[in-house]
Amino acid sequence: GAVVSQHPSWVICKSGTSVKIECRSLDFQATTMFWYRQFPKQSLMLMATSNEGSKATYEQGVEKDKFLINHASLTLSTLTVTSAHPEDSSFYICSARDSWGGSTEAFFGQGTRLTVV
Amino acid sequence: AQTVTQSQPEMSVQEAETVTLSCTYDTSENNYYLFWYKQPPSRQMILVIRQEAYKQQNATENRFSVNFQKAAKSFSLKISDSQLGDTAMYFCAFRSPLLTSGTYKYIFGTGTRLKVLA
Numbered sequence: 001g002a003v004v005s006q007h008p009s010w011v012i013c014k015s016g017t018s019v020k021i022e023c024r025s026l027d028f029q030a031t032t033m034f035w036y037r038q039f040p041k042q043s044l045m046l047m048a049t050s051n052e053g054s055k056a057t058y059e060q061g062v063e064k065d066k067f068l069i070n071h072a073s074l075t076l077s078t079l080t081v082t083s084a085h086p087e088d089s090s091f092y093i094c095s096a097r098d099s100w101g102g103s104t105e106a107f108f109g110q111g112t113r114l115t116v117v
Numbered sequence: 118a119q120t121v122t123q124s125q126p127e128m129s130v131q132e133a134e135t136v137t138l139s140c141t142y143d144t145s146e147n148n149y150y151l152f153w154y155k156q157p158p159s160r161q162m163i164l165v166i167r168q169e170a171y172k173q174q175n176a177t178e179n180r181f182s183v184n185f186q187k188a189a190k191s192f193s194l195k196i197s198d199s200q201l202g203d204t205a206m207y208f209c210a211f212r213s214p215l216l217t218s219g220t221y222k223y224i225f226g227t228g229t230r231l232k233v234l235a
Contacts (some may be wrong), residue, residue: 013138032220036121043208043227056216089159092147097221104150104212105222108162 002028004096006042006109013084013116021079021112023094029074030096034106035067038091074099084116119144121211123226130199131234134159137144137184138194138229140209147171150212153194156228157205165207168192199233 003026013019023033033054036044048069049057056069061117066088077096081088091113095106120143122141130136142151153165168185175181180200184193196203209226216222 034223041230043230044162044225045222049218049222051218051220093160093162095162095223105152105164105167107164108154111160111161111162111220 002026002096002098002107003081004094004109006094006112008112009110010113011115013114015085015116016083018080019084019114020044020081021081021092021094021114023077023079023096023109025075025096025098026057028096028098031074031099032044032097033094035069035072035077036093036095038093038111040091044093047079052077064101081114084114086116089114089116119146119160119211119213119222119224121209121224121226123207123209123229125229126153126227127232128228129186129232129234130196132199134199135195135197136199136231137209138196138209140192140194140226142190142192142209142211142224144159144190144211146214148214151183151192152210152212153181153183153192154208154225155203155205156208157202161206166194176220196231201235204231204233 005024007022033050034049050071052071058064071077093111095107149170151168155163180197206228211224213222
């Protein structure tokens with residue numbers, strides 16, 4: 001089955017620094033990837049839709065200058081949390097759909113637990 | 118706007134018994150997909166089952182089956198012969214038809230935490 005690899009699986013950073021999270025589709029191409037944020041015991045909140053070769057589409061209330069998304073190739077999207085603060089601590093999950101394989105479901109990465117101290 | 122509602126925050130079931138998780142959704146669309154995803158303690162999201170809205174037949178995957186009632190906009194998940202490994206958070210999800218942006222939108226419910234008891 002399709003595999004989405006997310007890296008790192010966890011990261012601790014100091015307040016004010018930036019953190020980059022990578023999302024790779026390993027065995028399929030994805031023109032679109034999705035970035036979610038999940039608070040403890042809560043659902044997935046869509047942050048943005050990452051489009052290969054173009055700007056990401058952010059959901060209402062998500063700061064695009066805070067959460068930079070780059071989808072430079074059909075297999076890689078990155079989320080950079082800039083000037084991180086403790087309130088950015090959360091679980092971030094990416095997902096991707098096999099654009100050409102005709103799959104209907106989205107495949108998920110393992111998630112990244114970000115802790116800002 | 119589409120919404121997905123899971124009204125059962127937590128449920129428990131005895132091992133080998135059957136449990137049903139509820140999900141309702143709201144949409145004005147006619148063609149869409151519905152999914153149940155499982156999120157175990159590892160936090161990895163795993164697809165359990167999918168249902169095409171245009172299909173009347175309920176989807177089945179081994180011990181997992183759905184009761185899809187399109188008119189009522191209901192999409193419940195039945196787990197038969199529950200196993201300890203079924204303990205997880207279960208999310209109901211709606212996938213929109215293709216949007217003008219050229220992509221799809223996935224909307225998740227708030228989840229049901231299922232605990233299978235030995």
